[in-house]
Amino acid sequence: MNRSIISLAGATAALAALTGAAVLTGAGDPAAAPAGSAARQPVQRSALVCPAPSASELASTTYTSFTPKGAQTGKQGTAQLLPAVGDASAKAKPLAPLTQPGAPVTAKVEKADSPALIGTAEGGLAPGWSVQQTTVVSAGPGRAVLGTSCVAPDSEFWFPAASTAADRQDFLHLVNPDEMDAVVDIELFGKDGALKATTGDGVSVPSQGSTSILLSTLITEKVPDLTVHVTVRSGRVGAAVQAVDGKAGADWLPAAADPAAGLVFPGIPADATSVQLVAYATGQDDADLKVRLAAPTGSITPAGHETLHVKSGMTTTIDLGDVTKGEAGSLLLTPSDAHGAAPIVAALRITRGTGAKQETAFLPATQKIAERATVADNRLKASTLSLVAPDKEAVVKVTTSAATDGGAPVSKNVTIKAGTTLAIEPPAPSSGKGAFAVTVEPVSGGPVYASRMLSLPLNGIPMFTIQPMPDDRGTVVVPKVQPDLTILDD
Structure with missing residues (x-):
């Protein structure tokens, strides 16, 4: 009898775990798929992070939030951005909150110390939720249009085309959306292979916070073309490289697609x-x-x-x-x-x-x-x-x-x-x-x-x-x- 009770409890728990996973990641009627098969369903929750935009006093940044109309149109949902400043972020006013799919919402920020942002979208606003960060720096050494799509947190990123050349200042921005600290390793590769970084191992990114690292502080060599490899030991982060060229403006270098033969x-x-x-x-x-x-x-x-x-x-x-x-x-x-x-x-x-x-x-x-x-x-x-x-x-x-x-x-x-x-x-x-x-x-x-x-x-x-x-x-x-x-x- 005990054995049957334990087996029944285990079966119930297993079924709950499986169906729970479906609820967290997808929506719709599971019966739409034949027995034993899988169905493609809209996600019910999305997470994005946006790096701190610019330290320039002449910077103006626009955030544009948008969810396309689709299978979950008509279902209630939320989508908002909050500053990545630890526990205090929960008390902050949301930036560019989205209330319905199909129409974008914008917000403008002009502070030089504007923080990185952590975004979440749920329900009907989660599938395909996108946020664009566009910064215009009108003058100075970093004068440029810097644009990036805010990214989903992950555990690995590759950045070919970074640099520690004399006329470049490249900052690696890391944003941690979770409630526990993340630990990150940073590797740099030049034309002759791996470059020994002084502080690239075990970089801590605070919970619901961010950090930026000037790549030229990791190595002494002035390397015109680098590949940066970011791996996360614990937790997850969003990552992007801000490249500022003293002669040719600036922009964000997003992570490259996963390694492939073509x-x-x-x-x-x-x-x-x-x-x-x-x-x-x-x-x-x-x-x-x-x-x-x-x-x-x-x-x-x-x-x-x-x-x-x-x-x-x-x-x-x-x-x-x-x-x-x-x-x-x-x-x-x-x-x-x-x-x-x-x-x-x-x-x-x-x-x-x-x-x-x-x-x-x-x-x-x-x-x-x-x-x-x-x-x-x-x-x-x-x-x-x-x-x-x-x-x-x-x-x-x-x-x-x-x-x-x-x-x-x-x-x-x-x-x-x-x-x-x-x-x-x-x-x-x-x-x-x-x-x-x-x-x-x-x-x-x-x-x-x-x-x-x-x-x-x-x-x-x-x-x-x-x-x-x-x-x-x-x-x-x-x-x-x-x-x-x-x-x-x-």
């Missing part, structure tokens, strides 16, 4: 004056890759840069110059053969303008859009959406949301021919003014990769920022759970 960089501007590729081989083998540029009319091989060899454990840089030659494009890296199919991470450093009127942005390798991608802060005549279909022709639906000051969404299907890049201005919202969001959803054909460039020129300087648009992970696979009373049998 990579896609969607959306190099047509007027790029300089493009540098920084790559790092993460595995035990060297990587040999073919280099192609997906232009508007087809794929071409950049003259003089047909292939790329990346040694294991080392950072490699190649200067592609003005590779786009006046046409928007996307860089494609594919293994030269099966032997060269080693995993790498990589990012592009892109410059527009010349001389004293240069501006820099970064474009890391980007994941394909599985179901939907979103970028929150778009402005009329300032946004360019870049779409690339590396292998097969593809059709995607591009939707512009209502604006912050009203209006209605507008959608249209666009076709991207195989091996080409399509750069378009997103359709304007139907009436209404202010910022708007853009979503991209695959309709048919091959895989599609996307990015958005926001161009805000100032005093003759082509200030801009590029945000990659990976899948927004608004849904998760939830297994169907059924009771199995056979476990009660002796």
